[in-house]
Amino acid sequence: MTKPNLAVDLNGLELQNPVTTASGTFGFGPEYKNYVDLNRLGGVMVKGTTLNPKLGNPTPRIAETPAGMLNAIGLQNPGVDHFLARILPLIKDYDFKTIVNISGNTVEDYAKLANKLNVEGVDALEINISCPNVKKGGLAFGTQPEMAASVVEAVRAETDMTLITKLSPNVADITSIAKAVEEVGTDIISLINTLLGMKIDINKQEPILANKMGGLSGPAIKPVAIRMVYQVAQAVGVPVIGMGGISNAEDAIEFFLAGASAISVGTANFINPEISMEILDGIEEYLVEKGYEDINEIVGLAIG
Amino acid sequence: MTKPNLAVDLNGLELQNPVTTASGTFGFGPEYKNYVDLNRLGGVMVKGTTLNPKLGNPTPRIAETPAGMLNAIGLQNPGVDHFLARILPLIKDYDFKTIVNISGNTVEDYAKLANKLNVEGVDALEINISCPNVKKGGLAFGTQPEMAASVVEAVRAETDMTLITKLSPNVADITSIAKAVEEVGTDIISLINTLLGMKIDINKQEPILANKMGGLSGPAIKPVAIRMVYQVAQAVGVPVIGMGGISNAEDAIEFFLAGASAISVGTANFINPEISMEILDGIEEYLVEKGYEDINEIVGLAIG
Amino acid sequence: MSKRVISNIISQEEISPKHFRMVIDAPEVAKDAQMGQFIHLKWTSELNQQDPILRRPISLNEIDKKSGAITIIYRVIGRGTQLLSTLKSGDQVDIMGPIGMGFSIPEDSNKLIIVGGGMGIAPLYPVVKELVALDKEVTVLIGAENKGQLLNLEDYETMNVELKASTVDGSYGYQGFVTDFLDDNLADIDYIYTCGPEVMMEVVQRWATENDIKGETSLEERMGCGTGACLSCVCKIKVRNESGWDYKKTCIQGPVFPLSEVIFDD
Amino acid sequence: MSKRVISNIISQEEISPKHFRMVIDAPEVAKDAQMGQFIHLKWTSELNQQDPILRRPISLNEIDKKSGAITIIYRVIGRGTQLLSTLKSGDQVDIMGPIGMGFSIPEDSNKLIIVGGGMGIAPLYPVVKELVALDKEVTVLIGAENKGQLLNLEDYETMNVELKASTVDGSYGYQGFVTDFLDDNLADIDYIYTCGPEVMMEVVQRWATENDIKGETSLEERMGCGTGACLSCVCKIKVRNESGWDYKKTCIQGPVFPLSEVIFDD
């Protein structure tokens, strides 16, 4: 029995396997080195990075919900300069692809970030368009096709690096956003980011999160994520990285069948720090069991 | 200890208590008579009713998901004429308010339904705007303010009955839809309907639902529902009926604190057929424990 | 009348790999239960346990009205049945039941046949018991993967019935499918009861039609409410209307339907 | 080094209403564990169990490096601890640990004091044991709602420490708050260790500052990952920068911090 091929080529971004870790849930990678053989990961989407350091929101920053959790971290991060000077050197020699998740409040923020990150060691940028556009009253870039496209266009102008655009699920028609960012040159689309949610403490009679609202992640949102991957995979020509609630290999396989060419593991890392490796092994087992020689064979099989 | 007041006046629709059952999850009411003292319910939103009888979708029509379920019933119902002739007589003498959930594929459908349902025994209409607008390529009415308003306006023109507009959560900005339907005369807003989702059978490599996609309901969606109720309660002046994942009294209280004046129990009826009564009792206990004399005192307490 | 009760498990045993027999103390359910009805159960009495969230429909395999015990036999398929199988005597389950329209026995029938395949044998056992009690001439045809999965085999062996069994692996009886027993020698049968995989029931239906034998079949569909409210469990049943069929609710209008009226095509 | 292990429960007992002591066989964790560190645990070894979904951080109350056993003491607060409390000897839990920066003992300190309130007494017990082993002069001040909640009380009573206890209901020792013990007679103390409700720690911090006593405190924040990745657990710690503070991760940069550097205001 020969081992099935797990390598995927995402429009030029070559991953040794399709298992990546979702931004904000895996730090910069080394946080998990006690639990995971980092060299076996396909890619790591590092914590959302901004132009200047950000302190983030007050605590409580997380709340538990049925089969999920809310987070309102507020993009706490040391800023792109610190990332380049202090963190990138620590991670660039691992075998995983280093994908930097970038966030801004203006189109210019994104462009400047892309410009700064146009360096060796960074393999791709993941553009987080779920951020509020301060010039549009805080409406998230990712909720309107034109705004989403304007960000990607500005980033594209700064770099030839592989661009992944990460879509927000808080929209009526995810395909219109996907098509808009494809048109202006994104190489890959990743989805989904978190659903906007809230939880109230009925004793204190106030929202649990200091920020009141937060992003819902975890198994609870998987059906929404699968649906959106399924829709987007049919609407665009670029490859899709699927995420949202993936907690085991079966979940990951659902995403491949729905049309994802690679997947990201998010909240599940908190529940089982070793899960990314278990998922990788489980995907391989599934392929062997079903007689496939290549992971790419199962991508989109449930479409039709 | 005097019993706290549970009666609520929703812009003219007077419910003996704020516990109602969500459309499509409680039949017409009598389906639950073995389990629930129907006369103790505040209201029953009956199964989505259309102009003509509908057979609905092929099976499987439901799938289980983490802390939730998907459904794609396809609005199977006997049609409004049958409802009026055969079903309304069976339920109109119960103490609960009979609220008819109406669905259409054109604005005219809704108007005709409202016209026919303008009869004694029907206490209010709940306009389900999550349906696809066939004239707009199947885009759901509830995803655009103008389309949503056009439905409510047409219904308003036909009847003086209390109108509840039920919002779809599959939108970027729920408040813009809420404001649009308030402007054209809805008396009450109910939310949320289901989130669009999907599940794939990894052995058969195809979607589990015959209809492929379905509506996600149950505890999984509660954080999204709470967030939307919280947003809408602040954006509009009309009362809000909250629903989405309510499975016990604590969940219901979260919705009141978020700004709902009444609540609907949906999927939880399947899990525990007696739950609506347990929720009613639990709400009363909470009020007593915290020393409130009236349910209306806690509405919106978490806003601020 | 169907009701909801939290009930104690009297016993649970693995009768064959992945196949379990559970006896539950549920006098309120047993009292009203009829053959062919089912219970809709949650594997735990803790309803806030949301994983999995829905109840599971399982047929009544035995109804002991005197002791108030009901017996179910089930196969571990997925998470719901797997969790159910971890329970022990003394643990509790949350039951809705008895639910549905059960089997009936036409007064004028004397030679009756039972055709059960796999887990479909489970709901048929109470029918056989009843027929034997009524002194009818009963032929029992059952088939499964292997001997262990021939449910109630030992019971049937001691009963006054004509028993034929088949296994796919040949570990007991005839090696093949239970439908292979359906030949012309059986054409003088008055009435047929069947339950099993859809492909099997289709064959039985065709044979019954050809031989002009009436009968009943018990169907399985995914269920939400178990009360007739959610419309998730519908099956296609022939009726006299334009399209020739209508959707009926398997939970309360079934699970037992006249064999000739079922349309197997979903 | 922190690792993930599925471990057997050796024993669990309810030591006071809603308060449980659990002993777990976890040699891999015990081996590296230091006083003040914690484990991040899931109440079941079945990770697909998503209700509740997150792990729970609990301090190490005893570390037996020889036998490989670790002990935790916890109070039932919500669903996670409630489910934990249903487990019995032989059941399994899923542990990540040991995690975090523990307590340290400054070499030049001789008179040390422990101030523990409520569940905050739990992580302090290993410190007292260590100090006593090092022949330091130790004062132990503990306070709780009632006698049953004075954790490790019997242990402290047999140890060579100056022990003062308070209860809110007066069921043992002084009736009042543990911080009432903090008077000028204690001003010759070298070093202080504290853990408890935030209001208590604030009082202790103020008193320590006034009397110029250095020390350490252990904090609690809601935790996601327990690895330093998610940034959910941050607390405000004084640093020399423009704003005078920065967020530090309670999980891996804490839970123990220098008492004077903590800003209690969230």
Ligand SMILES: Cc1cc2nc3c(=O)[nH]c(=O)nc-3n(C[C@H](O)[C@H](O)[C@H](O)COP(=O)(O)OP(=O)(O)OC[C@H]3O[C@@H](n4cnc5c(N)ncnc54)[C@H](O)[C@@H]3O)c2cc1C
């Ligand atoms: C009226 C009726 C009587 C039944 N009697 C028996 C019986 O006596 N013994 C027995 O072993 N099984 C019986 N079944 C089938 C049994 O309900 C399923 O095997 C069980 O629900 C599977 O649950 P799971 O969590 O293990 O599987 P999963 O596949 O994880 O379940 C996922 C979902 O699909 C549903 N589902 C899966 N298989 C079936 C099925 N065959 N029929 C209906 N829903 C299904 C589940 O209820 C659940 O909602 C009966 C079904 C019906 C409708």
Ligand SMILES: Cc1cc2nc3c(=O)[nH]c(=O)nc-3n(C[C@H](O)[C@H](O)[C@H](O)COP(=O)(O)OP(=O)(O)OC[C@H]3O[C@@H](n4cnc5c(N)ncnc54)[C@H](O)[C@@H]3O)c2cc1C
């Ligand atoms: C480093 C550390 C050590 C701890 N040591 C102990 C100990 O030894 N004994 C003990 O009884 N408790 C200890 N706690 C508190 C313990 O973690 C909480 O009581 C527990 O998480 C409550 O879980 P629950 O599901 O019962 O409560 P719920 O309120 O239902 O939990 C909901 C969420 O809030 C979090 N949460 C609730 N209370 C706290 C809290 N006080 N601190 C952090 N997160 C919380 C939970 O982890 C969960 O994510 C410690 C906390 C930390 C951070």
Ligand SMILES: Cc1cc2nc3c(=O)[nH]c(=O)nc-3n(C[C@H](O)[C@H](O)[C@H](O)COP(=O)(O)O)c2cc1C
């Ligand atoms: C604590 C936390 C922090 C996150 N931070 C970011 C971030 O900085 N940038 C981003 O694009 N997504 C962020 N996300 C979203 C995840 O990357 C992912 O899209 C989402 O959680 C859905 O996947 P999951 O359900 O597997 O977690 C964060 C999620 C969590 C739970």
Ligand SMILES: Cc1cc2nc3c(=O)[nH]c(=O)nc-3n(C[C@H](O)[C@H](O)[C@H](O)COP(=O)(O)O)c2cc1C
């Ligand atoms: C099986 C099923 C059928 C439903 N049918 C309708 C319907 O006909 N009309 C409607 O407006 N909503 C319908 N809904 C949505 C519910 O009324 C409710 O808005 C939604 O399920 C969220 O509440 P829950 O999470 O408590 O179930 C249906 C939901 C379910 C689960």
Ligand code: FES
């Ligand atoms: S299971 Fe709901 S109608 Fe049959």
Ligand code: FES
């Ligand atoms: S718990 Fe995730 S960083 Fe501390």
